[in-house]
C-alpha cells in the first residue's frame with residue numbers, strides 16, 4: 741500500500757543541551773551512500789516530536805570569503821527578537837551565542853560550537869542571545885532560519901572582543917579578524933542603552 745512506511749521522528753535528529761538554557765546542539769541524521777549523503781536539515785514535525793516548536797519566517801545565507809572573518813555579535817531587540825537555527829553549508833565556522841536575557845542566571849555567558857559541512861551540526865539559539873561566528877575555512881557559507889523578519893530599526897551589535905564577555909575566538913595572537921565597519925564600531929554590552937526584556 742502506498743504511504744504505509746512509518747518512521748520514528750525522534751530518531752531523525754539528536755539533540756544535546758548546553759550550559760546555557762535553551763541553546764541546543766542539533767545533529768540531524770545523515771543517510772550516506774555512494775553518492776554522498778542525504779539529510780533533513782529542518783523538519784517541523786521532527787523537532788515538534790522533541791518539544792521544539794518555533795515559527796521560522798526567514799532563511800538567511802551568507803558567504804565569508806576569508807578565513808578569520810567574524811560576523812557579530814548581533815541581535816534584534818524586542819518586539820523583533822529572533823531565535824535562530826544555524827548551520828554551515830560549506831566550509832567550517834565557530835558559532836557563538838551570548839546570553840543577554842536580563843533575568844537569566846547565565847546573563848553575559850557565552851558558548852561556542854564548531855559547525856561544518858562535515859559534521860552537519862546545528863546550533864539552536866533562542867531570542868535573547870547575541871549571535872556571531874568566525875570562519876575557520878575559506879569560502880565558508882552559513883545558513884540560518886529566523887523566527888522574525890529582518891527589522892533594521894531593531895538591529896543591534898556588541899563588540900566581538902568585549903572583555904566582559906571574553907570570547908575565545910581561537911585567533912592566533914596578534915591576528916586581527918576581518919570585520920564589517922558596523923561590527924568594528926560596535927559598543928560594549930555594558931554600554932547598550934536599552935534594558936531589553938526578552939521573552940522565554
Ligand SMILES: Cc1cn([C@H]2C[C@H](O)[C@@H](COP(=O)(O)OP(=O)(O)O[C@H]3O[C@@H](C)C(=O)[C@@H](O)[C@H]3O)O2)c(=O)[nH]c1=O
Pocket residue numbers: 800802811812814815871872873889890920922
Ligand atoms: C541581517 C540582514 C541583513 N540584510 C542586509 C543589510 C545589509 O545591507 C547587508 C549586510 O548586513 P549585515 O552586515 O548586518 O550582515 P551580517 O553581518 O552577516 O549580519 C548577520 O550576522 C549574523 C551573525 C546574524 O546573527 C544575523 O542575524 C545578521 O545580523 O544585508 C538584509 O537585507 N536582511 C537581513 O536579514
